[in-house]
Each structure stands twice: as structure tokens, then as C-alpha cells.
Amino acid sequence: MFEAEMKMEEKSGNVVPVLMVTALLVALVGGIGYFVVESRRSLSEVEAVEAARTAIAAQGPQKVHFHVGYIKPSPDELPFDPHYRLLEKAGVVKLGKPTYKGVDVKLTPAGEALLKACGASEEKNPDGTEAFTVTLAERKLIKVTKIEVVSSGRAKVEYEWNWQPTELGLMFDANSSAMNALPIYDGAVLIQKYGATYYKDSKVKTTAVVLLWDEKSKAWRLAS
Numbered sequence: 001m002f003e004a005e006m007k008m009e010e011k012s013g014n015v016v017p018v019l020m021v022t023a024l025l026v027a028l029v030g031g032i033g034y035f036v037v038e039s040r041r042s043l044s045e046v047e048a049v050e051a052a053r054t055a056i057a058a059q060g061p062q063k064v065h066f067h068v069g070y071i072k073p074s075p076d077e078l079p080f081d082p083h084y085r086l087l088e089k090a091g092v093v094k095l096g097k098p099t100y101k102g103v104d105v106k107l108t109p110a111g112e113a114l115l116k117a118c119g120a121s122e123e124k125n126p127d128g129t130e131a132f133t134v135t136l137a138e139r140k141l142i143k144v145t146k147i148e149v150v151s152s153g154r155a156k157v158e159y160e161w162n163w164q165p166t167e168l169g170l171m172f173d174a175n176s177s178a179m180n181a182l183p184i185y186d187g188a189v190l191i192q193k194y195g196a197t198y199y200k201d202s203k204v205k206t207t208a209v210v211l212l213w214d215e216k217s218k219a220w221r222l223a224s
Contacts, residue, residue: 043155043211047220048147052159054222055209061138062163062195064172068093069129072102079103082186083194087111089178090171118166136169136195142204153213155220160206165199172196 064083071079079095084105087093092111096104107115107130115122120134139161146158163169171178174196179187190196210223 043147043149043157043220045144045147048144048157048159049141051157051209051211051220051222052141052144052161055159055207056139056141056161058222059139062136062169062197063133064136064168064195065131065133066093066105067125067129067131068105068107069125069127070099070102071105071129079105081193082182082189085182085186086172086178086190086194086196089181090168092168092171114167118168134168135166136172137163137165137199140164145206146208150210153215155211155213156208157211158206158208160204162204163197163199163202169199173199175201 066083066087067077067079071077073079079102084093084095084103088095090111091108092114094106094108096106115132115134118134120132123131123133125131140163142160142162144157144159146156148156150156165173170176172190172195173179174187174191175198179190179196182190187196211220212223213219214221
């Protein structure tokens, strides 16, 4: 009986190392397989272009917002700010003199046609005023310049883009005649707060975005 127990212990002692070696080999093969899969994961040009377009769409267009009617100064709207004077010089609105009702801002026939051409959105307010939101320019993708898989599940895409201005956006161009007719300080405020910039002669800009691999959908996604 004692001899039988000794033989069982010997067999048990031999099995343990075998199991350990087997487990080690399985882990090693699995690790090698994982790294092979990761190394083969690439980002195609089509995927990079789509990522650049998604990033541009997420930023949205450059817009300006203003009201027509009797506008009273408020935290949401300042009728004495230079975007109203620029809109007047561009022939979009006509500004009246300040009264106890506020500043009378009237939309001109030419301005109405311009806003329609630019696809402006309009909203009537309870106080009788109308709010307009107008696109000045949209970002236009030129090309993807660099595609790089930085590490496992992480990639970087660089792309070039430029502004594509609307007709009103050209009036908000920093070199437009309407802008040049305003004081320098007003131009600075328009650039800082109201979407004015160098649209017509703007230089091509380069932007980089980071992508992360989404294992669930098996696709690259923009990093938040």
C-alpha cells in the first residue's frame, strides 16, 4: 500500500511540470498571436479620409448670429457691437437710431436675398424680433498628408483644409471693403467674437487628429 502511494505521488509530481510547461506554451503562443494581429492592423487611406471628414463635420461651419426688429442690449445680444455695423455696410441691414424700444434693425431687400442664398435659419421671438443664423464659411478638406499607426490601437492622421466662404462670409473677410471701412478695433472684435477672418486669401491649414481602435465595432474612431 505504501509503495502504491509512492507511485501515485511520483505520477502527480511528473504531471505538474507538464501542465506548467503546457500553460506557458499556450500563453506564449497567444501572446505572439496577439502581437501579430496588432502589428497587422493598419489604417487605410480611405479610412483616414473618412476620419478627416468626420473631424471637420464635428467642428461645424463658421456662423454669425444677429436679430432684426427693435433690439435692446442684453447679455445675449449687443446691437452696438460691430457685427451690426458691418452688416449695415455690407447692405444686409439698416440701423435706426437708438430709442427707448431699442435699436431698430431692418433687413434690406438685398439682405433678405443674400440670407436666402446663404441658407440662413430664421426664428421668430416672442418679443417680435427675428433671429438669424447665417453660415459664413465651411471647412473644406483638401487632402490627407500623413497616416501613422502610433501604437497598438492608436493612430494619427494629418490633413490639410481651407475655408470655403459664402457670399456673406466674403463680406466678413478681414480684407473686405466693408471690414476696411470700420475702425481697427472693430475689426479685432469681429475676428475675436463674430467669425471674421481671412477667408478669401487664407493659407492652407494643417490639422492632426488621433484615432483609437474600437474592438467592438472593429473600426477606427476619433478620440474624444
